[in-house]
Amino acid sequence: DTGVSQDPRHKITKRGQNVTFRCDPISEHNRLYWYRQTLGQGPEFLTYFQNEAQLEKSRLLSDRFSAERPKGSFSTLEIQRTEQGDSAMYLCAGYRGSGTEAFFGQGTRLTVV
């Protein structure tokens, strides 16, 4: 167990609906990353938080995507007006202290129908 939990594990939504995912790292994870993993591919970087500050966003993160990390604890990733191309596994990973190891959650698998 990596200590990082994600909710929900699975989400099926209709195209055009909004969805929100949650990531709960352990308290020591001051850095938090979101990745997207499509079928047959490795995870791709989406965005990164240092405590509550969002410091970098990938070009993959269109205007329909928004992420927050209030108070530097849990994080949410919202997708507005979902499209079929948004279907993927969304992974969250935390880092603690000066460590180099990423601790991943189990991911949220999104299916847009």
Next chain:
Amino acid sequence: AQTVTQSQPEMSVQEAETVTLSCTYDTSESDYYLFWYKQPPSRQMILVIRQEAYKQQNATENRFSVNFQKAAKSFSLKISDSQLGDAAMYFCAYRGNFGNEKLTFGTGTRLTIIP
């Protein structure tokens, strides 16, 4: 931009035998980290082994070892005495040593263990 290539989509090995997974990468940086992550079905991705580019000695973690060839930009993973629990997707990943810790992953190798 950095790229990571895993040319073996699937590999299989007999239980107790040895298997090597290949990874090549491209970067213009001189200092970086390389990782192998394991992703079992429906379970969390976990770190298997890491290598700092400035270290010439290959990293070893119990049954897992790497062959790091910096000049060739090659980073292979050797699993000795394969066990049923080793069955998973294995991802090679790159991280630069400056800025944040975002990882660039390869497309993965699915490893099957044959009893």
